[in-house]
Amino acid sequence: MTQALSQPQGTMIGRRHDLDAIRIGAFALLILYHVGMFYVPWDWHVNSARPQEWLQPLMWFTSPWRMTLLFIVSGSATRLLYEAYKRQGSGAAERLGGARLSRLGLPLLFGMMMIVPPQTYYQVMEMARTGTLLSGLSPEVATAGFWTKYMTASGQWCNPEECLITPTWNHLWFLAYVLLYGLMAAMVAGVAASRLGVWAQRLERVLRGPWLFILPIAFLAAIRIGLYPHFPVTHDVVRDLYTHALSLPAFAFGCLMVDAPRLTSQFVKHRYVALAVALVSYVAFVSYMTLYPEGTTPPEALRNLMRAVYAVDQWSFIVAILGFAAKHVTRTTPLMKYLGGGIFSFYIVHQTITVVVAANVEKMKLPLFAEMGIVLFITVGGSVLAYEIAKRIGVLGLLLGVSAPKRAVSQSVQTPVIPV
Template sequence: MSVTPLVADRRRHDLDWIRVCAFMLLILYHVGMFYVPWDWHVNSPRPVEQLEPVMQLTNPWRLTLLFLVSGAATRFLFDSLQRDGRGAVRRFAGSRTLRLLPPLLFAMFVIVPPQSYYEVVEAAQGLGIVDPGRSHWLADFWMKYATASGGWCDADGCLTTPTWNHMWFVAYLFVYCLILAGLLLFGRRWLPVLQKGLERALGGWGLLVWPVLWLFLLRWTLGPVFPTTHALTDDWYNHAVSFGAFLFGFLSARSSLLQARFEKVRLPALLLGLCAWAGWAAYSWTYRDGGVPPEALRGGMRFVYALDQWAFIAAALGYGARYLNRDGPLLRYLTGGVFCFYIVHQTITVVAAYHLARLGLPQGLEAAVLIAVTFGGCLAAYEIARRVGPLGLLLGVRARSASRPRLAGEAGPALV
């Protein structure tokens, strides 16, 4: 049984822009991770403590938003496959496997290892090893990395390899797509019913109230028991939030009614988000040195975090619907490259940051150079990948046949 979309087939350029902007913010966030005094793969010898509130501005919601817009793009892809004929679920699962699994495996064994290498170098230097690159720690590094035989441990624990680091997002998205394929195999006829139910539940201020209460409930019940690990098998709070956002995006992508409601509440959502961010940033700053807050305050901050999380997402969707629903050559270029940018950006940042820190540049100049090198490296990787077919598959650049026109409403070339 085919599913008839509840709105006319059309491309959601606002979601394309939101996805591109969210990934670009993530790149800047990871540059910030080098400077903020939080544990990361490599850290600046000159940490900037005042950067913490700025990092908190996107910390609660950036990846939840990415899962939501990925779910929406997945809906457009699935609908386009249904229009092409039978076997839509099988072709959907095959498409997601081909699109996500090769880049994930390639990244784990080629792109990510330099991150682990410099993480081990910094850990060795912290243990007093003057030249880690010439020590037994890093001899035959890639082989030790690939076979989980490195034995790289310090006081903070051991480094488990091979690892996916920032590619956890792709691993989770791949699993979510396969779960969705199983659900669609038996229940795709219910898509219009579920979409209408979602529209009824999120009428009026329900668009802001019910998602916040849901996120608060998850943070209250699952959050303390299952802290975020990105390890897939024990990450149940993160799964509840991320898979929930993915399903919400999938069910809401075709709803012009919800799109209009997000546009209507964009300003209240933004104001609520800014107030929640101020509260959460102040709370995090106050207890940044490991102090234990009162339990009542901790419970209240779980609600503030949930409000921050959803209010900024609602504002992004609302302002996107109002101002970003337009096409253009820049959008088409960035949409084609954003997955490649995501795959390579963190390794470029880690390697460049480690070496820049040893040049003794003024910190502002150093940060500007690091941002420029990261974006320049991403663009270079994209330009190379789009010209070398097999590399394009591994770096998330999907070749398009010149004879095949884009279908109306089809998810773009950078569906992730």
């Protein structure tokens, strides 16, 4: 049995290999998802001239739960880091806040200045090439002096629907949100540290038996029905009520979950039921999206019903993944150790590699699957190469999330290996 299943309430909270594995898997799926975004017929930074509708069900498979699961794992990582600081002495909450600023804030700023700009460059190029740039400028003129325009928000890169706002964080929005929630967690820990264990026990009592499914699904369905139609996802932090209503509770749940072994036992116990329910709801959701593709208007009652099905899919997959991981991932492996050290860096750089490679490889007019294979291979290989370079250069390692500015926790303390 895993440590989470066997540790008594209130004992030392230590390393969670199951959460390490989940984090690696979720980020890996995110990288695959972003490669797929170039090829599905959805609006993205750049788009293939050969959109593939058959990819959509594969993309829908992880869409409901992937980011929510990452917020849960990030909340758990934040709590584990806080507990490690607390075992070292006073000032744990302050040290947690400082660690979040350096660990997440510096890669975010560096990413916005140096990693993300090529994505915007190719997006502007595509807008100019396809004639959607309102200024009517050629790609060469529109991108002249690009980085200065990008950093000073003076590009005036607009299409009929919106203007590109720069500097931007694109896929790094997740870092901004986790940083914000991490600082909030540090403030809560500073004033209510003694209550964290009590809240974890209450969470265990509330989510017993069928309530493990009923209450979270009811909440997820309520915000999907009540907020999502009126507050679409923006990832701009300020005007993103639905995303916050979904992600902040998930982060808080993760903070408490690592101190709730009986809750983890519930995940393990119900993992097969959760997987079955998740697969059925996924099939229902895909059937609905196939019958009512974008541009059609389904009955509002059916739309709300499917928003509830979306919530069932979302939570059931999360329960299944948490349960299977807690049951079967009880130790680390050399591969897990390597990926655990690199996956955060992979996440930071991967989308820029995908955009740049896809936009250029497409010009070669290769067979579709050859092109897709090349884009995926270079995305993964380039991410690994960036990590290998970054971990050998101290400053770059800090900026790409490979290392902290200093050893935040002494070697004598058993610490989490989940950096986000």
